[in-house]
Amino acid sequence: MSIKKLLLVILGCIGLGMGAVGVVVPLLPAFPFLLLAAFCFTRSSERLNNWFRGTKLYKNNLETFVHGKGMTWKTKIRVMIIVTALMAFGFFMMDEVLIGRIVLACVWVFHIILFVFIIKTCSEEDAKALREGENLAA
Numbered sequence: 001m002s003i004k005k006l007l008l009v010i011l012g013c014i015g016l017g018m019g020a021v022g023v024v025v026p027l028l029p030a031f032p033f034l035l036l037a038a039f040c041f042t043r044s045s046e047r048l049n050n051w052f053r054g055t056k057l058y059k060n061n062l063e064t065f066v067h068g069k070g071m072t073w074k075t076k077i078r079v080m081i082i083v084t085a086l087m088a089f090g091f092f093m094m095d096e097v098l099i100g101r102i103v104l105a106c107v108w109v110f111h112i113i114l115f116v117f118i119i120k121t122c123s124e125e126d127a128k129a130l131r132e133g134e135n136l137a138a
Contacts, residue, residue, distance in 0.1 A: 005045065008044035009040065009041075009045060011036065012037045012052075015034065015040060016057075018033035023061070029083060035065075037052060038062055063130055064122050064130055070119055072127050079115065080112065087107065087111075090104055091108075
């Protein structure tokens with residue numbers, strides 16, 4: 001195994017671990033860490049990639065997004081609430097740093113626009129069908 005693949009496996013395992021913790025801990029976002037794990041495993045090991053894509057963690061959090069179907073409203077709202085809470089904490093901690101508050105506010109607005117208007121929304125039924133292995137019409 002090359003050094004690059006080994007580093008990707010290690011980074012993927014870290015992403016998987018943080019994503020698993022994020023599923024349980026309400027304020028830690030699972031989605032970006034699981035996306036990192038998927039990216040790293042895809043480029044490092046076919047065996048790890050196949051294993052990860054078969055896990056419930058992947059199927060419940062990433063599968064519809066990775067297959068281009070988007071995210072369910074439930075997932076979008078969960079991510080938006082978590083990120084909003086984390087950014088609000090940072091916003092209030094920067095009470096004397098005006099530029100920091102402006103940057104956080106801009107990032108937050110972009111985040112809301114991204115999840116509401118840019119990332120596709122799929123139905124719960126489509127997500128369930130995809131998790132159960134059914135083929136969906138594009």
